[in-house]
Amino acid sequence: MFDNLSERLERSFKILKGEGKITEINVAETLKDVRKALLDADVNYKVAKNFTDTVKEKALGQNVLTAVKPSQLMVKIVHDELAKLMGGETAEINLKGQPAVILMSGLQGSGKTTFTGKLARMLKTKKGKNPLVVACDVYRPAAIEQLRVLAEQVGVPMYCELDSKDPVSIAQNAIKEAKAKGYDLVIVDTAGRLAIDEQMMNEISAIKEAINPQEILFVVDSMTGQDAVNTAKEFNERLNFDGVVLTKLDGDTRGGAALSIRTVVDKPIKFVGTGEKLDALDQFHPERMADRILGMGDIVSLVERAQEQYDEEEAKRLHKKIAKNQFDFNDFLTQIAQIKKMGNLKELASMIPGVGKAIKDIDIDDNAFKSIEAIIYSMTPQERSNPALLNGSRRTRIAKGSGTNIQDVNRLLKQFEETRKMMKMITGGNKTIPKLKR
Structure with a gap:
C-alpha cells in the first residue's frame, strides 16, 4: 500500500539533499513536488494544499542543527504532519454497553459483510468478547448466506429472520436475543446503499434510532479513491458515524482516501483491511502508517503480529x-x-x-x-x-x-x-x- 506515494515523496526529498540549509526557494521547490505526489495519490486538493502550507511554515521556522541535514529535517516534519493528518492518535472502538452494539454502514460492495466477520473474529480473539452477528441485508439474496459462512469460519453465532423484510425489527429482535443468551457484543450488518437513495438512507437512520448503537462504522473501499471521501461526507451528515473502516488497502490503490478522509469528515479511521483472509484486519495507527509511507518500516506492528x-x-x-x-x-x-x-x-x-x-x-x-x-x-x-x-x-x-x-x-x-x-x-x-x- 502507498508504494507509489512513498516513491514520489522520496524523490521530492532528494531536492534538498546536498543543500547546506533550508531556504524559501528550496523548500518551495520540494513542497511543490510533495503536493503533486499527494494529488497523484488521489488526496483531496484542499487537504494537500493545507498540508504543504503547514509543512512550509514549520520548515522555515526551524533552526537547523549542524548535525541535522535539511532533507532529514523535512522528512521529520512531513512525517509528523502526515501522522497528524491521519488522526494523530490511535482511535479505539467503543465496546461499552450490555451488549455493546456496532452498526455497519456503507456503499454496496464496500466490504461490510466481510468486515463484519473479520471484526467479530478480532474482538473475540483479542478482546475476549462473545459476539453475535446480525444479518440485516434483506435485499441481496446471497448476503445472509455470506454472513452465515463467515460466522461459521470465525466461530460466532449469527442471527437472521429469513421471512422478515424489516431490518429495523430484525436488529431490535437480535439485541433481545443477545440479552437473553448472554452475548456481550452485537454487530449489525446492513445492506449497501447509495447516499442519493433517500429511502435507503431513511432506513439506516431508522435502524440507528431503534437500536441506539454505541458505535457506527462507515466501511469504504479504498480503491474508490476520492469518491470515498465524498461518500463518507454524505453518510456522516445523515448518521454522524463514529469511525471509518478502509477495506482493500492491499489492492492497487493510491491511498489518497486514507490521507483525506480524516480531515474532510473529522472522524477517525479505526480499522484497515489488508487482505482477503479473515485475520487480515488491523487497527489503524496514524503514526505507524506515516512511518510506512515514508519507508521507515513498521517494526511495532511486526512485533505485535x-x-x-x-x-x-x-x-x-x-x-x-x-x-x-x-x-x-x-x-x-x-x-x-x-x-x-x-x-x-x-x-x-x-x-x-x-x-x-x-x-x-x-x-x-x-x-x-x-x-x-x-x-x-x-x-x-x-x-x-x-x-x-x-x-x-x-x-x-x-x-x-x-x-x-x-x-x-x-x-x-x-x-x-x-x-x-x-x-x-x-x-x-x-x-x-x-x-x-x-
Missing part, C-alpha cells in the same frame, strides 16, 4: 529441545506455520525498516514455503525427527518425492543446520550439534 502467534507452552518446549540439540524438521515446520499465520510475506518484510524499498519490485509469493514444506513432507517420520540420518541416497529419494532437485534439498539442509547452530548460540548451549551426513 509475532506476539499474536506466540504460544508460551510451545516456546518452552522448543527451548528445551534446542538446549538438548533436539531441534528437528517437525519443529521447523511448526515455525513456518507460525510465520504464515502472521500474514502476507511481502507485507511482513516491508515492515522491517529499509527493506520495503529494497523489495519493492520483487514478487514474494505467499507460496514461498511450498517447496520447503514439500521436501520436509517427503522425509520419513524418523528422518524428520533425526536429520543426521539424511545421507546421499536418502536426499536423492526426498528430491524425487518432493518434485525438487538434490541442490534444493542440500540447500535446505544447510539452512536448517545453520538455523540450529544459531538457535543453540542464542540459548547459550555449548554441546556439539551432530552434523548432517553427506
Whole structure:
C-alpha cells in the first residue's frame, strides 16, 4: 500500500539533499513536488494544499542543527504532519454497553459483510468478547448466506429472520436475543446503499434510532479513491458515524482516501483491511502508517503480529529441545506455520525498516514455503525427527518425492543446520550439534 506515494515523496526529498540549509526557494521547490505526489495519490486538493502550507511554515521556522541535514529535517516534519493528518492518535472502538452494539454502514460492495466477520473474529480473539452477528441485508439474496459462512469460519453465532423484510425489527429482535443468551457484543450488518437513495438512507437512520448503537462504522473501499471521501461526507451528515473502516488497502490503490478522509469528515479511521483472509484486519495507527509511507518500516506492528502467534507452552518446549540439540524438521515446520499465520510475506518484510524499498519490485509469493514444506513432507517420520540420518541416497529419494532437485534439498539442509547452530548460540548451549551426513 502507498508504494507509489512513498516513491514520489522520496524523490521530492532528494531536492534538498546536498543543500547546506533550508531556504524559501528550496523548500518551495520540494513542497511543490510533495503536493503533486499527494494529488497523484488521489488526496483531496484542499487537504494537500493545507498540508504543504503547514509543512512550509514549520520548515522555515526551524533552526537547523549542524548535525541535522535539511532533507532529514523535512522528512521529520512531513512525517509528523502526515501522522497528524491521519488522526494523530490511535482511535479505539467503543465496546461499552450490555451488549455493546456496532452498526455497519456503507456503499454496496464496500466490504461490510466481510468486515463484519473479520471484526467479530478480532474482538473475540483479542478482546475476549462473545459476539453475535446480525444479518440485516434483506435485499441481496446471497448476503445472509455470506454472513452465515463467515460466522461459521470465525466461530460466532449469527442471527437472521429469513421471512422478515424489516431490518429495523430484525436488529431490535437480535439485541433481545443477545440479552437473553448472554452475548456481550452485537454487530449489525446492513445492506449497501447509495447516499442519493433517500429511502435507503431513511432506513439506516431508522435502524440507528431503534437500536441506539454505541458505535457506527462507515466501511469504504479504498480503491474508490476520492469518491470515498465524498461518500463518507454524505453518510456522516445523515448518521454522524463514529469511525471509518478502509477495506482493500492491499489492492492497487493510491491511498489518497486514507490521507483525506480524516480531515474532510473529522472522524477517525479505526480499522484497515489488508487482505482477503479473515485475520487480515488491523487497527489503524496514524503514526505507524506515516512511518510506512515514508519507508521507515513498521517494526511495532511486526512485533505485535509475532506476539499474536506466540504460544508460551510451545516456546518452552522448543527451548528445551534446542538446549538438548533436539531441534528437528517437525519443529521447523511448526515455525513456518507460525510465520504464515502472521500474514502476507511481502507485507511482513516491508515492515522491517529499509527493506520495503529494497523489495519493492520483487514478487514474494505467499507460496514461498511450498517447496520447503514439500521436501520436509517427503522425509520419513524418523528422518524428520533425526536429520543426521539424511545421507546421499536418502536426499536423492526426498528430491524425487518432493518434485525438487538434490541442490534444493542440500540447500535446505544447510539452512536448517545453520538455523540450529544459531538457535543453540542464542540459548547459550555449548554441546556439539551432530552434523548432517553427506
